[in-house]
Amino acid sequence: MPRFSVIVPAYGVQAYLGECLSSVLSQSFQDFELIGVDDRSPDACGEIFDSFAAGDPRVTVVHLPENVGLGRARNVGLELATGEYVLFLDSDDTLTPGSLQAVADRLDAVGDPDIVVYDYARTYWDGRVVRSRDAGLFAPAPDRPEVFEVSQREELLALLMVVWNKAYKRTFLEAYGFRFPAGYYEDTPWTYPTMLAAETITMLDRVVVHYRQRREGGNILATVSRKHFDIFAQYDLVFAFLDRLEAPADGARAGRPGPDHWRALMHRRMVDHLQTIGNHPGRVPASDHAEFFTRAAQAEEKHRPAGAARLEVRDRGGWRVGRLGQTVRRVKRIAGRARPGLRGAVARPVLDGYQRVQRTLPVDQNLAVFASYWGRNPSCNPAAIHAKLRELAPGMKTVWMVRQDARTEVPEGMTLVGPGSRAYYEAVGRAKYFVNNVNFADGVVKRPGTVHLQTHHGTPVKKMGLDLRDYPVAAGEMDFDLLLRRVQRWDYSLTSNHYSTEIWEQAYPGGYEALEYGYPRNDIYYRATAEDVLKARAELGIAEDAVAVLYAPTMRDYRTSYQPHLDLERLARALGPGHVLLNRAHYYYDKSAPPAPGAGAQVVDVSRHPSVERLALASDALVTDYSSLMFDYANLDRPIIVLADDWEVYRQSRGVYLDLLSGRPGETPGAVARSEEELTALLQDGSWRSSEAAALRAAFRERFCRFDDGNAAERVVRRVFLGETEPLPVVPLDQRTPAPTPAQARLRR
Structure with missing residues (x-):
């Protein structure tokens, strides 16, 4: 039998479960079994358990048919345990390196007592690690026996009443028939009886568990x-x-x-x-x-x-x-x-007072405020949701927060308010619904009964949120505590795949509900017709038989200004007639980036085009670096080329979640070029649309386009605005038909 059985029940912790399991499986002491209990978790915990079990025979997984709660889930693990000692580990906590070896050494040194009690440290989102306040109880002392029963050290009954700071001899547990009851405080009737019943107890003066202090939505007792x-x-x-x-x-x-x-x-x-x-x-x-x-x-x-x-x-x-x-x-x-500067501020006293008055008035149940990209033109997921809302709930009043300098080509019929205006304060003070793909300004106060939907604006390659703490170049002067106060306003977080859900929950911890509904901005990729594709090309002046390549790089945190990574004029000459390059600078640079150099009709600057989705429809292929556009574009099932000429620098300065250059299915979306010369060669010899590239793209779509089926906006509107709890079923990937390619569109005309 193994020396240890480590039991890990899980429910709703997909952002942390992988780290928890890795902390066990990477222990230097190897004689253990890990029993994972999926307590009918509504997220991807079951899949995470299964992936670890597939790669390590020490992992056993049980999927419960219904949610039974933490205590009873632990009981399921106990029934399967075969180890000499049983350890319970909560699924958002971790074991410290070398801790199982330390527990084993302690047990060997004192003759296998009934219970060994070890210490823990609280770990905080800001990186702090604070050992328990009772650490002094673990230190050896002449008047403290190495092995004892609890009457000799009654002060131990004042320790935090948890089960996960102890290892229990399994024969001891079986002799008394100890099991966890159902309920909210299931550790209480376990901790006291086991400590009172044990005839031999020992202490280990070591932090074995890192007890995660989640910002919100963590400890169910809080x-x-x-x-x-x-x-x-x-x-x-x-x-x-x-x-x-x-x-x-x-x-x-x-x-x-x-x-x-x-x-x-x-x-x-x-x-x-x-x-x-x-x-x-x-x-x-x-x-x-x-x-x-x-x-x-x-x-x-x-x-x-x-x-x-x-x-x-x-x-x-x-x-x-x-x-x-x-x-x-x-x-x-x-x-x-x-801040000291704010305490003495007297600016805008009238508007501030007006804002406070608005917040005392009843919430307008029929008003929704929309925004995207810090007050830019209506676009992205909020715009797609807005359009569907007007279709399904035409009586809902909507307001868009748009900066005065960004009001170009705003669709007709939209009500606009400028940030800081009286109309803006009235809207954000009274509205029931708030929809944004970034955070609203800090002055927006979440009133009781209001609903905030965070749609995000991409599937992340680069590190985001709290994960930027280790990347000061990218984080700059980001106030992480302030960021988390903004996150506390969220009621819903919209995602298009499990991968994003896990990252958002880790990078933006909060008490919100994740909606794995797909990205509404991608609905067009399954609803556009051949006529839509040809019209999008005609608007850009692309010849019918030309190959249009959309070049859309992301921003660089390690640079202070825009610097192109491609000589587009040179690339256009190399490709020759019949090719068009659509240059789409990142929106951070849409005003500072110079227009792409002209090469006749072969280079078209589309940095200020209002819809990147229409640009995607018009193109035959995408060339990008680390932009999240690749995940959206994959829905079209058209070739994607990754240009990674500064991969090492980008990875070190910004941090990444994916190794786009690995060549592994589900991680690399297609052909990869490490320089302009390699990119030119790929486009010239046709390998960018080879069978190998197509196979990588298929795996990429399978992983990241799981919920994008053309119905995401409707799912969101029905859940958030209409209160429906059962979302529309997702059309399986193999049953979807994306918008036709330009070549297919010409044939269908």
Whole structure:
């Protein structure tokens, strides 16, 4: 049998599960089994488990038919465990390197006790690692026995009541039949009974677990809910165990305290615990506060040992969980965030006052505010959602936030407001719905009952959000704490593939719901007709029989200004007549980038074209570097060429999630060129559309175009605006027909 069984239940943690499992499988100590329990997770946890199991025989995976909760999922793992010792690891936490070896060494040194208790450290989103406040209890001392039972060190019962900071001898667990109950506080009736029952316990003075402190939506106990009333039932189980615990007699247990001693101690611990929960402003709802303390007083009386003094369960100020407490905390947060320069500001007092007044008026249930790319022209996912909303809910009032200098070719019928204007403050102060592919300004306050949809604007190759902490060149002066406060406004995060969902949850941790509905901006790739394709080409002056190559590079964080990576004029001459290059600079450079050099009709600058989707329809192939456009373009099933002439520098300065140059299916979208010369050769010899490139593109589409089927906008509108909970089914990839290529369009004309 293996030395250890590591049990990892998982539910809704796809952004962290891979790191958790890797921390176990990469341990220097190898004699273990890992049991993954997919608790009917609604995200990709089951797939992640399966991928690890496929690559490592030590991994066993169980997929539960229904969600049973953390405690019962652990029980499933226990039934399968064969190791000498059992360790529980939460699926968003990690084991530190070398920790299993350290646990094994400790067990060997002291003769395999029933329980070994080890320390943990809290890890924060900003990179801080803080060891537990009880670290001093683990240090060896002359008056501390190496192996003991808990009556010799009762202070250990005040440790954090969790199961994952201990390794348990499996025969010990089986002898007592220990199992987890259902409920919210399932660790309480496990931790106390196991510690009280164990005859031999040892301590390991080492951080074994990194306990992730998620910004929001992590610890289920850190939520305002009536579920906290579960604590009463769990303490009933603790005292029921004490009723079954026999008084010590002759033999190994002689001299140990009896049940009466433990009842008195548990009574005090229960009262402290109930007071902590009841007085925490982020636990029991304000409306249920009085009921909670009434129940707490009843529990204190119910479990009070005979002859013991009454312990008062004190409500230390119900105002803290009410509206007054919320207001006080909000004022403190605002004051703490204020910068010295802002505190003395007197600018815009009238507009600021107007904004505050608007937020006191009722939310307009029929008003939606849209924006894209920091106030640029309506485009991208928000524009596609807006169009579908006007079709499915024509009575909904919509407003677009657009800068005055960006109002070019705005579609007719759109209501525009400028940022900072009175109309803008009225809209953001009253609207029910907010849709953006970036974040709204910090002055936009999320009112109760409003709905914020973050659509994003691409599938990421480069590092994003919190993942930029290790890349100062790209992060610049980014305020990560401020970023996370913006994320707290999100109710929904829209993605087009599992890959993006996992990255967004890690880079932008929050309590939002991920909508894996596809990108609405890509709907056109499945709805455009042959006529649409030919019209898009005609608008750009592309000859019918010409090969149009769309060149769309991304930005460079390590450069302060625009610098072209291609000599387009030279490339056009090399390709000769019958080829057209469409130069699309990144939107950061759409005004600073000089027009592409002319070479007759062979080079067309389209940097300021309002729709990159129409440019894609007009083209025969895409040449890009690390732009997210490649993921959208893959929906067209047309050739993609990666030009990676500065890959090493880009990867080091910005950081990447994918190795586009690996040549692995599902990672490289097609042919790869490392220089302008290689790109020219690829385009000249036809290898850019070879069978090998097509096979890579097919795998790329399979991985990244899973939900893009032409119906994404409708899914979003029906879920977010119309309240429908069952999304339209996704058309399988092999049953979709993308827009025709230019050559196919000419034949169908």
